[in-house]
Amino acid sequence: MxxxxxxxxxxxxxxxxxxxxxxxxxxxxxxxxxxxxxxxxxxxxxxxxxxxxxxxxxxxxxxxxxxxxxxxxxxxxxxIARTFQVVRSFDSMTVLENVMVGAFSRAGHAPVAMRAAQETLEFCGLANRAGRFAWQLSPPEKRRLEVARALATQxxxxxxxxxxxxxTPTEAQExxxxxxxxxxxxxxxxxxxxxxxxxxxxxxxxxxxxxxxxxxxxxxxxxxxxxxxxxxxxxxxxxxx
Amino acid sequence: MDNFITRRRRHELMVAGGLLVVAIVVPLFIRDVTALNVIILSLLFAGLSQAWNILGGYCGQISLGHALYFGMGSYVSTLLYVHGAIPPSIGMFAGAAVGGLAALLVGWPCFRLSGHYYAIATVVVGEIGYLLFLNWDYVGGATGVYIPIAKPSLLNLQFGKDKLPYLYVVLAFCAATWLAAWLIEGSRWGYAWRAVKDDMVAARSLGVNIFSSKMAAAAISGAFTGLGGAIYGLYVGYIDPDSVMAGHFSILIALPAVLGGVGTLWGPILGAALLIPMKELSSSYLGGSGRGVDLMLYGAMIVVVALAQPQGVVSLFRRRAHGPA
Structure with missing residues (x-):
């Protein structure tokens, strides 16, 4: 279909x-x-x-x-969710907070959005970066963050x-x-x-x-x-x- | 769920509670009227700057026209009292409502502009408001309005020569703005607003409505600014366009947040605690001949902060990165 x-x-x-x-x-x-x-x-x-x-x-x-x-x-x-060719992250916010912005599009309350965002970060392999600021991530991590943020909108x-x-080829494989x-x-x-x-x-x-x-x-x-x-x-x- | 965000927020609330207790107790032992006056003005501007911070810091919409909402708040509350016999303790909320409404009216056309153009538009709108009130006889024009002296009571928000009750009123205002900012930070709105500030295109791709986010932030910011204006009018007992609506109030409202740290909970309070005592001291020592010296000092402080600590004084106290490495 x-x-x-x-x-x-x-x-x-x-x-x-x-x-x-x-x-x-x-x-x-x-x-x-x-x-x-x-x-x-x-x-x-x-x-x-x-x-x-x-x-x-x-x-x-x-x-x-x-x-x-x-x-x-x-x-x-x-x-419909998307990522951008030139990475756009919310640099004054932490990684978890970035993803919460996406999660709030389906969740009314902060604890719900936080849980959803945490799960999405785990799925995208960024859970250990949750407390970092977005600007502190490496370029491939930033790409993943964009995917996580988009996925959080379900x-x-x-x-x-x-x-x-x-x-790099390894990063691309991941x-x-x-x-x-x-x-x-x-x-x-x-x-x-x-x-x-x-x-x-x-x-x-x-x-x-x-x-x-x-x-x-x-x-x-x-x-x-x-x-x-x-x-x-x-x-x-x-x-x- | 317990993580670095919930822990940080709990910690902030505890620090604020502690500071509130200190701010309630310490003034009980201060007899010096000048010192009390400086504390009152510092608390007032901490609250006003926090109100500005809600729009300028969290939502990233730099307003240089907050004097308009400040002035309208004080005019509405004062005129309701003078012409309508409505006690200021009620009238100040009408002032807040008008301040919020005015911010919405300014935002409706101006939020279609971006970046510097929004800031410039707010300067112009602020000046228009000032000139209107200066030439409007019903509101006293350039002569201004005296607030009639009434029996000291909480209803009238007049306490005669006693400064301590005023201090607690202003403290309540300051605490309310802080609490509002704290609640916003943890809410869906706060996340949306910060996203709008950082990257509008990414924000709207995640379903954040840019225009209504800015309008909501403006309404809350304008309302608290109007409330602060009403309280200020009562405190000084006399208002005219120069004393509540002049452009330098817009700067004075924005500066503590800029100095202390834009978009942070403690920035406006820290900034006001540094800036207002300095301003009051320089003008009382230098008198009329020193007019403008305080402005030169602000300028110097802003340059120093911009060069040495662009995130504001508050960043001196922040751990480098919170949460797991």
């Missing part, structure tokens, strides 16, 4: 078309990769799904109900924006395990990455964007063989070979 449907979404910023007539559906419980070279329109589409920008045309539906144009707060309430759909980019564990909890995941070799083993399907349009959608094995994808990433010379 489709959890999220993207139906003919277009968005331009000034004269630049970031997304042109994008349509695809995300199945409940899958990990979907959203890949493409720089400037393909991945983050812009992400922002549209998260409610941060309103598409110029088209519709985005969650569980069949339209969500485009409702804004980020309403999208969060309906069960989402149906988690959007990960380049969560594995810039990590990130991959975390994403799998999130999916095993029944949360649908869309991840934006431009490093294909990290994301392809992880996802069930991938949507490849190029110049704002959908280039192809398919299983990882099909994607890597697709000449259009190779051309978009590496240029015409490699596509012929």
């Amino acid at each position: 489709a959890l999220l449907e993207i139906d003919g979404v277009s968005k331009s910023f000034g004269g630049v078309a970031a997304n042109v007539d994008i349509s695809f559906a995300v199945t409940e419980g899958e990990i979907l990769g959203l890949i493409g070279p720089n400037g393909a329109g991945k983050t812009s589409l992400f922002n549209a799904i998260a409610g941060e920008v309103t598409p110029d045309a088209g519709e985005i539906r969650l569980d069949g109900a339209p969500i485009s144009g409702l804004g980020p707060v309403a999208c969060a309430e309906r069960g 989402p149906k759909l988690l959007l990960l924006d380049e969560m594995l980019t810039g990590l 990130g991959v395990q975390l994403v799998r564990a999130v999916r095993d909890r029944g949360i649908t995941v869309i991840m934006v990455e431009h490093v294909m070799e990290i994301v392809l083993p992880l996802v069930s399907r991938a949507v490849v964007l190029n110049l704002g349009r959908v280039l192809t959608i398919g299983a990882p094995a099909e994607i890597v063989k697709n000449p259009d994808v190779i051309r978009a990433y590496l240029g015409d010379r490699y596509a012929a070979a």
Whole structure:
């Protein structure tokens, strides 16, 4: 069953078309990769799904109900959570307090939010950092903190924006395990990455964007063989070979 | 659930209780009127600055127009007494309500601005309020309003020449603002407001409504500021736009929190305890010729704090990182 449907979404910023007539559906419980070279329109589409920008045309539906144009707060309430490409942490707060901000979106009272936040930190492997300030964390820990904060809102759909980019291979593997564990909890995941070799083993399907349009959608094995994808990433010379 | 947050909050409450007892007992042994006056003003500005801190420190919305809410609180309470014969002990809550309402009215357009622009807008709105009251005859214009001397009683909040009862009224005000900040810190609102301060985009992605968070913080901050203004008016016995609404009050309300530590429970109290006695001493020693010297001293203190301890004086007392390493 489709959890999220993207139906003919277009968005331009000034004269630049970031997304042109994008349509695809995300199945409940899958990990979907959203890949493409720089400037393909991945983050812009992400922002549209998260409610941060309103598409110029088209519709985005969650569980069949339209969500485009409702804004980020309403999208969060309906069960969409996200992380950011450039990490955004609440630096004057401790790690536990950061996650409590997310937990308060479902919990009315502090003790409930605190318990939920503590559990989420344990799930994300950050329990031993609970009392540190967010700014004291290492970059990979900050990425995990963003995931924990997003998970604390008890989402149906988690959007990960380049969560594995810039990590060492070991750190990236730990990130991959975390994403799998999130999916095993029944949360649908869309991840934006431009490093294909990290994301392809992880996802069930991938949507490849190029110049704002959908280039192809398919299983990882099909994607890597697709000449259009190779051309978009590496240029015409490699596509012929 | 027992962890570093609940332990810290319990600890804060115990320290506050201890300080309250000290603040109740010590003045009983002070006979010197000047000293009592300095303590009263310090407590009052500690409370006012805590009220400012709720909006400026926790929610990160720097207001430089709090004199407006301060002045409106004192005008409403005073005019209700003079024209409506409503005792100040009741009127001051009307002053608080009007202060909160005024903060909402200012916030409605101004919270659409961000960063420096909000601060600049509050300066302008504060000046508009000052000029309005200066030229408005019904509220006494530039001549001001005297608060008629009534029989000393708690209902009238007048105690003749006795300063001690005033001190306890102001202490109650200061304690109430502290308790409000403490409660906010542990509540859903407090978490949302601090998130708004640190990163608005991340906050709203977690379902925090930015605008209503700012409005709620402004209302509470404005209401306590109005209450403080009403108490101040009663204490000095005479109000005019210069004595309750001039722009320098906005600075004086914000400074203790900035000096002591923005967005902290103890910052405003610590800042007021340093700043107000210094201001009173410098103006009483230097008299009229020293007008402005206190402002130069503030400036020097702010520069020193900004260079040496940007998180405020309170950070000198804080352990480097609390909780498990």
